[in-house]
Amino acid sequence: MLFSIGVETPENSDSAWGIIVPALSAYDYGCVSAADTHEEIAAMAREAILLIVEEMLLSGNYSVEQIEDGGVVRYAQDEEYADYDRWFVIEVDLSAFSGKPQRINISLPDTLLGRIDRRVSDQPGVYRDRSHFLATAARRELLEQ
Template sequence: MLYPAFIEVDTDGTASGWFPDVPGCTFAGDTIEDAFIDARSAIEAHFELLSEKEREIPTPHRIEEHANAKGSDGLNGRWLYIDINMDKFDGRAERINITLPHRLLERIDATVKQQPEYGSRSAFLAAAAREELLKNR
């Protein structure tokens, strides 16, 4: 499913943006490429959290609807679509009990704290598991 995002590039080359259909979901990067990568990570983490809390995932609208909306005249940037595979958000999250080494758990928690796009320890572990599973297809 394609989710529209708006991205702005600052004079120093850094970039940031948001998803108008997903309130509170923002992304950023040192370059426009980094911001694009962060956009996918941010929306997936956001949807993972919504799924875990059994909340509805917002439906995307077309870029044209957002670009023509009232108040969009002053925006200085560009629109893009982020393609999200919604299959992983269809099922309910299940609580499991796992055991991890203390130092590894501390590193995971520190990463989640530094990178709020993960949202939670569970979202971080799910993202890491998906990434590993995709490598081994």
């Protein structure tokens, strides 16, 4: 899943880089972290995301499928995040929280399969492969019930 990350530049060399993940803060979890160096920001953000997602799931109140990221543009314009002067997107694999993968045998019309494959290849930052596309579509459909 893609997450928008806000970064607060330190005021001096004795301060850390501040990190926030607004998508997870929206679920009453303050997903914040800090990094001593610029190079550590992505690793610290990923670690914070995994820890908060695990805590959310353990609470029994949330599922991975419920998590939504509003996007860098939206968060960067939000006054609540005005202290965060840099933004980037990071992909974090949450599949470990979704259960064990299982192979299945399904049949789809070749034209539909072709459309799926084109969408996957046209959006490599969104879908890893055909299976990821189908799992994402199934999750969306199941959330709408």
